[in-house]
Amino acid sequence: MNSTYANVLPLKPALEAAEQGGYALGAFSPRYTPMIQAVLRAAERARSPLIVQISQRELNRYGSTPEAFAHEFFSAIDRDGISVPVVLHLDHTKEMAVIEAAITAGFTSVMIDASEHPLRDNIAITQSVVRxxxxxxxxxxxxxxxxxxxxFVETERDEELYTDPAEAEEFVRETQVDALAVSVGTAHGVYNVRQPRVDFARLKAIRARTPVHLVLHGGSGVPAHMVIEA
Known part of the structure; x- marks a missing residue:
């Protein structure tokens, strides 16, 4: 982790501050690296803490690397004197080598996405990343x-993809992750086919059984009142 920048935080303390302050912490994915500066400038103007992130798939798609993304991120902070709290986060990633490269480059938070694996395998993979x-x-x-x-979430198998509260409790206990992305009805992408929905009962059940912060992916297009309730 890069300790030179006092305002560039790991995800855990940033989420703790958001909970204490009663605000949501938005995550923004500037896939085109020159957009990083625009995102940071907007956050500075609004005095709004934020997460700047990029996923492994996006890095591959746009021909970038964790090192190049981090370099542009820290350069933008230096150019504009950004002072708001910000997390540099590696989003959905499958490979340990990419995670290691991101951490070496100065990312303060990483996401290991082994959700396609059975529960026990997901736990084992996540444990190794946490360590x-x-x-x-x-x-x-x-x-x-x-x-x-x-x-995809609009299909008949939608319900089968949702996070099980009992499994969430076991997963968090055994992995010691700092944050858990849960599936409760939102989806990545633009909502063209249906309106976004959130299974609030499931979300509350997961919250009651897990001590970590929960992450709502697929927030683009979710109405503000749903985000506030979540």
Whole structure:
């Protein structure tokens, strides 16, 4: 983790501050690296803490690397004197080598997404990432259930993808992750086929059984009143 920048935080303390302050912590994915500066400038103008993130798939798609993304991120902070709290987060990632490269480059938070694996395998994979990242002062997010695209979640198998509260309790206890992405009805992408929905009863059940912060992926297009209730 890069300790040179006091306002660049791991995910865990940033989420704790958000909970204490009663605000949501938005995550923004500037896939085109020059957009990083615009995102940071907007946050500074609004005095709003935030997460700047990029996923493994996005890095591959746009021909970038964790090192290049981190370099542009820290350069933008230096150019504009950004002072608001910000997390540099590696989003959905499958490979340990990419996680290691991101941490070396200065990312303060990483997400291991092994949600396509059976529960026990997901736990084992996540445990290995937690051990590596925590030893270096970096927060870890993981996923349980499967957060699909807007089109896929609309299928008959939608309910089967949702996070099970009992499994969430076991997963968090055994992995010691700092944050858990849960599947409760939202989906990545633009909501063209249906309106976004959130299974609030399931979300409350997961919250009651897990001590960590929960992450709502697929927030683009979710109405503000749903975000507030969540």
């Amino acid at each position: 590596y990242a925590h030893a270096r002062g970096v927060s870890v997010e993981a996923e349980l259930g499967m957060i699909g695209t807007t089109d």
